[in-house]
Amino acid sequence: MTNTKELSVEEKLRAIYDLQLIDTRIDEIRNVRGELPLEVEDLEDEVAGLTTRSEKLKTDLEVIEDQIKAKKNAIDEHKESIKKYTKQQETVRNNREFNSLTKEVEFQELEIQLAEKQIKEMKATIEHKKEVISQSKERLELKSNHLKHKKAELEDILSETAKEETFLTDKSAEYRATIEDRLLAAYDRIRSSVRNGLAVVSIERGASAGSFFTIPPQTQVEIASRKKIITDEHSGRILVDSSLAEEEKEKMENLFSSF
Structure with a gap:
């Protein structure tokens, strides 16, 4: 797949985090069905x-x-x-x-x-x-x-x-189409290797969400600068700063509620 537009690092982070939020919502719907x-x-x-x-x-x-x-x-x-x-x-x-x-x-x-x-x-x-x-x-x-x-x-x-899942699945495909192959492959690899399916997480109280391992202050500054894609050295997850996460959560909540 070749993207027609080259995204900035921040745009890539927003896109991959949005994709994570959509896929997590799909997971939640499927978990309701369970076994x-x-x-x-x-x-x-x-x-x-x-x-x-x-x-x-x-x-x-x-x-x-x-x-x-x-x-x-x-x-x-x-x-x-x-x-x-x-x-x-x-x-x-x-x-x-x-x-x-x-x-x-x-x-x-x-x-x-x-x-x-x-x-x-x-x-x-x-x-x-x-x-x-x-x-x-x-x-x-x-x-x-x-x-x-x-x-x-x-x-x-x-x-x-069913309708919501179809809507979200289509949205997931749309967002995937905007993300470069290498980043998407990393996302899929991480997502399939972790139990909760979270490949992209935000920084919460100085640690990656769901982790007890503290992120060094210098690394937190780098993550907040949104100049490069950084992964958690312990879990391998892609990290985003809490401000970006909150902004994208609000955007996705509006998307979910509009359905």
Whole structure:
């Protein structure tokens, strides 16, 4: 980026401090939202997961019920076979045929016993799955209600702050466009490395704001002269004098209140 106008050091200090005030206001707005967007996202994922699980459990139930029907149909077929083989035993011509039919009857009876055992097991599985479905339904309702509440809370916050945040974000971009690349890079680097996002601070009671380290008197004089950009040797933050800070705060407050 190439700026069309070369700013004086004082103009650079005012611009970078204004940018800091705007970005701090944006931070405050976003802090109001806090972890709420992530909470909503996590709840949405959880509700989707529970919904998918419930649907799968219901599908499993349908499959098992179909299997039970198939087993019952198989039992009916085995019973019909037993009737058929028993009837045939009445017309056999020798013991070998009779014994062969007897084995067929016994085999069909064993198949019936096995099918009945499997039906019993599948019915127990159905009861267990119904209990799990009931628990999942309760949990899904609970999480869905929680999600509804959190979404409403987030929407309220967004409706109150969205326009202001957009306005401030645009202003931040405007101010960034007036600041030279090297100074802007330093600002971004410092801002990203400190917890409160303050890359530019004023002198308060002989120390940089938020710091317990005293700024030497000679350095304070240099900062007040606004002839060069000076950073705090302890925190690395860009320093501005309190008078400049107050002037820019008042200007930015007017900007914020005009929205």
